[in-house]
Amino acid sequence: MDWLLYLPLAAGVVSLVYAFGKTAWITKQDPGGDTLQEISAAIREGAMAFLKREYKILALIGACIAVILAFTEKGAGQLVSVAFVVGALFSGLAGFIGMNAATKANSRTAHGAEKGLVTALNIAFTGGSVMGLSVVGLAIIGLTGLTIIFTRIFGEDPEAMNKIVLTIISGYSLGASSVALFARVGGGIFTKAADVGADLVGKVEAGIPEDDPRNPATIADNVGDNVGDVAGLGSDLCESYIGSIIGAMVLAGEMHELKLVYLPLLIAGVGVVASIISTFFVRTKEGGDPQKALNLGTMGAALLTLIATVPLVLWYAPKLFNDGMYSSYGIIIAIFAGLASGVLIGMATEYYTADGKKPVAGIARQSSTGPATNIIAGIEVGMLATGIPVLLLVAAIFVAHYFAGLYGIGIAALGMLATTGIQLAVDAYGPIADNAGGLAEMAKLPAQVRERTDKLDAVGNTTAAIGKGFAIGSAAFTALALFVAFKEKAGIEVIDVTDATVVVGLLVGGMLPYVFSSFIMGAVGRAAFKMIEEVRRQFREIKGVLEGTVKPDHVACVDIATQAALKEMIIPGVSAVVIPIIVGYLGGAEMLGGLLVGVTVSAIMLALFMANAGGAWDNAKKFIEGGAYGGKGSDAHKAAVIGDTVGDPFKDTAGPAMDIIIKLMSVVSLVIAANIPH
Secondary structure: OOHHHHHHHHHHHHHHHHHHHHHHHHHHOOOOOHHHHHHHHHHHHHHHHHHHHHHHHHHHHHHHHHHHHOOOOOOOHHHHHHHHHHHHHHHHHHHHHHHHHHHHHHHHHHHHHHHOHHHHHHHHHHHHHHHHHHHHHHHHHHHHHHHHHHHHHHOOOHHHHHHHHHHHHHHHHHHHHHHHHHHHHHHHHHHHHHHHHHHHHHHHHHOOOOOOOOOOOHHHHHHHHHHHHHHHHHHHHHHHHHHHHHHHHHHHHHHOOHHHHHHHHHHHHHHHHHHHHHHHHOOOOOOOOHHHHHHHHHHHHHHHHHHHHHHHHHHHOOOEEOOOOEEHHHHHHHHHHHHHHHHHHHHHHHHHHOOOOHHHHHHHHHHOOOHHHHHHHHHHHHHHOOHHHHHHHHHHHHHHHHHHHHHHHHHHHHHHHOOHHHHHHHHHHHHHHHHHHHHHHHOOOOHHHHHHHHHHHHHHHHHHHHHHHHHHHHHHHHHHHHHHHHHHHHOOOOOOOOOHHHHHHHHHHHHHHHHHHHHHHHHHHHHHHHHHHHHHHHHHHOOOOOOOOOOOOHHHHHHHHHHHHHHHOHHHHHHHHHHHHHHHHHHOHHHHHHHHHHHHHHHHHHHHHHHHHHHHHHHHHHHHHOOHHHOOOOHHHHHHHHHHHHHHHHHHHHHHHHHHHHHHHHHHHHHHHHHOOO
16 A cells, blocks of 8 residues: 555644644633623534534434445445445534634634734634634545555455445545535524524614624524534535545546545645645734735645645656546646636635625615615626636636546546635634624624624625635536546446436436525525514513613524424435435436436536625625615615525525535435446
8 A cells, every 4th residue: 555645644633733723722812701701602502502403313314324325335335334424424523623613713703803803813714724624634534544444455456446436435425425415404594594583673673783682583693603604614615625535536446547546635635734834824914904814825725735736746646547648747737727717716706795896886786776676686696606607617627628538627626625724714714703793792892893803704705605616616526527437337338418318317407406495495484484583572572672671582592593404404415315316226327317417517507606696695785884875774784684684595505505415416326326227
């Protein structure tokens, strides 16, 4: 076995050590006064209670899937099951570690904002970096560790290696994807139900500020930021990262190129180290632009990864591969294509969603004539924002395939997500800043504190949209790589779009993302309805709540969101696993192939649309709150709040679930491919 495999394993360990060190640093920071600590403790308690209940349900579902997997592959089913359990465990653990740090960082960020923007940014970003580096550390330790163990069991001959990556390692990806979908959907339903309820009754009907302590749903809203936008996000990006590595490994296994199987792990290790180094680039001065500081970190990581990867590939990869058709230089070009497309997609996303840019300013201007024009403008921006990212993806896929074949497509996905550590750090920083703003409002800290946290939060909305763009883009690459592997394992030579069986699969696949989104959006709507009714009831029946003389019942709102999230996440999560199995066994491999193509195309478009529309709506509201078109309390502001509540489940619940569904259905199909009829 190649001793170099221990290097990415070591990089993963260093990443976890660094994350734990940053957690200890956060803990040492001043958490603020008694009121701030009391509110933060309530948020932390609610978040941990939800996660505990959610993970109990996931453990039960995961155990059932693990038992089924044990019988799917003759001679290797038990190992597939083991890999599934490890993937599920690490994905869930990544979310837990990140949320633990985030719930500690929120009050410290709020207190830090009393001192200045720089202190607040430093604490919030450090909290996010714990999440980012925990995710990549756990993912690469699990994947490299399983590869080492299974290589020792089966050996390194081409057939054994192909079996390892096609069958057993795919179980690891399936475990991570399964937990990610449930965590993303469950956490998303929780956070958006609370957010919509708090905003519509508090800001629009009662006319009180956002996160006002008189609003019963504020604690639930801030709990939701953690369970959805931190824990759910961590599991989501962990799954995307694992999928991108495995996609390239699977394609190399098909070619029986051992070094190309190991290369993605080595590149991922380089990306982990680059992400750690680039965290030191995120610095700004008082009055500076946090967006530029965060961009410097992500750009720096991408550049460092590329610089280190070039000599690694030239030294380690075969000079020629795939019967001499492609060279190691082609691999470098494919990696660059993935990295470049990721950065450019991020820039396009920033343009469409950033506070003050033309699209967001246009939505804000349309808000002055009411909610209808605000919503129309947001939909317009979301639809338009699919164009550039898709064209960038198309260009990257073409370049990667031209210079390195199908393996190039897989390695381009890894190039895009090699720096997941810093990307996720920048993404997870946003919910921490949002929580800090809520704490500042509830603890009645000076107005300038909320102004600083709002500035950080507005940047966080953009970084979150950029992170979603990376996840969606990588999903397209990874799904294509997994589809090729499925086609080979299932023994399909060609997917004929004139075949009625394939067309049926295409149409059903194209429909599924809309139906899944309907389930998820409906779940948010139903939960939000209950939340709104409860907030109205408390305002109406509990005398003194609106006057601020009596504390509202926050626990009731947290309980409503928890019950709704845990109940409603089951159908979409189970369906994404079960549907490919049903289609495969009833309709055959060709129909399942058509299903995967339809799901991939439809879900990518829908995910881009929802992520960008939601981010633009949110920042249009922030733009008006900064003083434009009458500022807070104006008719334009009320219209923007309504638009934001429409966009919330778009960008934080249904949208992010789409890229997970793509890969989850692809991995399920790959796992069962050898057993379905042709």
